[in-house]
Amino acid sequence: MLEVRNLTKQYGNQAAVDGISFTVPDGRVTGFLGPNGAGKSTTMRLLLGLEKPTSGTALIDGKNYRSLPSPLTSVGALLDAKAMHPGRSGRAHLRSLAVTHGLPASRADEVIEMTGLTNVASKKVRGFSLGMGQRLGIAAALLGNPQNVILDEPVNGLDPEGVIWVRNLARHLASQGTSVLISSHLMSEMSQTADDLVVIGRGRILANSSMQDFLALANNDRVLVRTDERDDFARRLKERSVAFDAVETDGLLVQAPTRDIARLGVDAGVLLHEIIPQVATLEEVYMNMTRDEVEYQSGEFAGQPTPEIATGTPWGTTADKEN
């Protein structure tokens, strides 16, 4: 179990992490979300004792990381890809970590096999691709078969197969009673992996809840309706003071229960050939929540209008449907 209490880390005048508290319970996958520069990596570094907190505590199973008798079997961590010497082979890297805790050399080979690096393990890390470096980092995190796992952007640079593998790994570890903390800014990925979510922006906690509760925050009662007689139907909606927006040439986004819309169509004699309830995705909820909290806002390309974030529109959700 990982516990963060009133954790603050200041660099000069700026607080990278500002009084955050959350726990990562055993047997659950906790997603750690936030825009770039929100303080995710700093929090993880504080958990691992790589930096000293300005105030507050970050505990691993109730202990300070630096005072753990067996860090490698308590916490497995992937901080950033290729945090390893480029001139050493992957196998040598893992063995150098294993012997510190007296783990057998065969354990290094086991995690190499688990991460699919068997063919390249004796090559120098220098020649590894980002994805291979990421796998080696995950291998190192699994080396001690730890009680807690901390993964910072684990799917970064992985091929689709690797992404699925990481997802399965996280679920599997949680099912074995391990506590798993995964940071990411890939929302769609997180929605399929995490049980709980901690959302952070500018060093502060924006949300800390289960995935379902989080999604419930979203505006879920919009329905996409398509009809050949849009103007007619729109007039009917207006008569009944139902809120709606026009979408494309033949669509309407209506703020009403599906059943009521269908009933209205029948009553009006208008053929509705699509009635689709719009389920908000994690991405949308997250975007709405963090829009003002991002440290680095993307610039607009010159001369182009900024597209609205299309909450609930079909083209706004396609990315998630593909997953």
Added chain:
Amino acid sequence: MTSTTLPTAPTRSYKLSFFGTLRSEFLKFRTLATNWVMLLLTIAIMIGMSAAYATALNRFYQRALETQAALEAGGPSPQVRPEYSFTVDQVLDMARSIGGVGMMFGSMLIASIAVVFIGAEYATRQIHSTMTAVPRRSSIYISKLLVLSVWSFLVGVISAVAGYFVAQPILDPGISEQLSVGTPTVLNWLGVGLYCLLMSWMGLGFGAILRNNAGGIVMVVVLMFISTIVFGLLAETANWVADFQPYLPINLGETMTTVGLPEDTDINNLEAGIWLGVWALVPALLGWFRFTFTDAKG
């Protein structure tokens, strides 16, 4: 994430030019805080050495006066260790070149900066961005060389001038009253600048050959300091070693910046500068070869 549109097509009138490359390398150089820290350190060390050496010169001057007086009185000259015994004229010449006494140390820092200017690009893989932006290897290399040359020359000259003037109030009035900023002193300042410039070539060359900060700096140290020590140890055995010694880079640097060399000396200031140029040009050229003709993988 918030923008889905593509950037507008770049205007066609922008072209890669050598001048642009030069400006970019200059920008890269001056935006690294390390370079400014090292600049201050170099100047501080060189001024400090000038000040420290001024006190030594004062001692030499007193002894030279004592010796002179003793000889005029017909008595025996006072016993002074030979390496610390100079005539008044020699002391004055040393005082004219006092701006350059810290040159050896300052130049070591400058050479390190030059090594790091290219070595760090390999370490951080910045080199890939550099070469993608400017695919012409020679342009990059020459730009780097020019930026370093101008900078190190200026640092050398500024340090030497500052060292000279800081030393004046410390020097015995008997010395400083006889000094004026004349051609020999100005030449000494320029010599120091040139020496620093050539050291930066050596640094950039070794950095480009080895593509590694540590390796490049060790090579410079070997060539500058260790080879001098080794030849010093061996000099008493073979004549050719003793003959070659004055042509080692450190000794050439000292000769180049010395004020008051006799007319009939073996190596005069200009010759020393030329030989030193050869020492610096060889690594610079080898570095250029490696940079231009082999792949950037490293």
Added chain:
Amino acid sequence: MTTATLSAGTPQVSAHFPSHKLTFLGAVRGEAIKFRTLATNWIMLAVTLLIMVGMGAMFAVVINQMYESALAAQEAVATGAAPVAGPTVDNVYNYARGIGDSGMMFGSMLVASIAVVFIGSEYASRQINTTLTTVPRRTATYLAKLLVVSFWTFFIGFISAALSYGVAQLLLDSRITEAVTVNGDVVSNWVAVGLYCMLMSWMGLGFGTLLRNNAGGIVLVVVVMFILSIAMNMVAGASEMIQDFVPYLPMALGQTFTTVGVADDAAITNLEAGLWLSVWCLIPALLGWARLALTDSK
């Protein structure tokens, strides 16, 4: 890349390791693996060995020539001529006994670089994050590195000295080799060379940890070893205090430390030189420890 385990839905995770604890011995073993699995370290050690043995061979030739002149001087004195300055036959024998240290200055610079890079490149590659996550006790990590690097540098120094001695036997004048045998003095010289290399590695590791940078660490070692010596010698004329201090500079101490035939009543004996040198090297080592133990690893 595509393997059965990857595609398989659940990765196999073997039993927990409750009985495995982080130990200091484990940390040392981890660092030992890290040291010997880097090709650069082997290359540098091999280069150190080659250079030191090569210098020993060169010095053997020098000693032969010294021997000739010493003999000539001895005969001249025997026939009533005035004694000339220069090494006596006994001096030359002592030089031959101490031939193992001929390439020490050279070798120790390389050895110090190895030590700087052993920690500096961990910061450059961010391996340090992995290292400190695995062994979060900073003092244990640092001591483990120090032990590993001490072992290797002592080993290479000792072996190089012994090999230099062996190779020199083939080149030395047979009259010298007959007079000189491997005795306590000779073995002490080898051990002293090993210790000197070891102490240099402390300085290197210390400065590397202090600056977290290969280039910076090496430059600092060069400053303390070479530049300080040259600068102090330059200004030594200024005061007796500096002249008294010069023998206590690390390079001079190193030479005294390994010299065979230092008189028992010398100003600095071998042992004293070794102790003072340890102080010079312990200070950077302690500074490095403080930086690692007391500050964040960012």
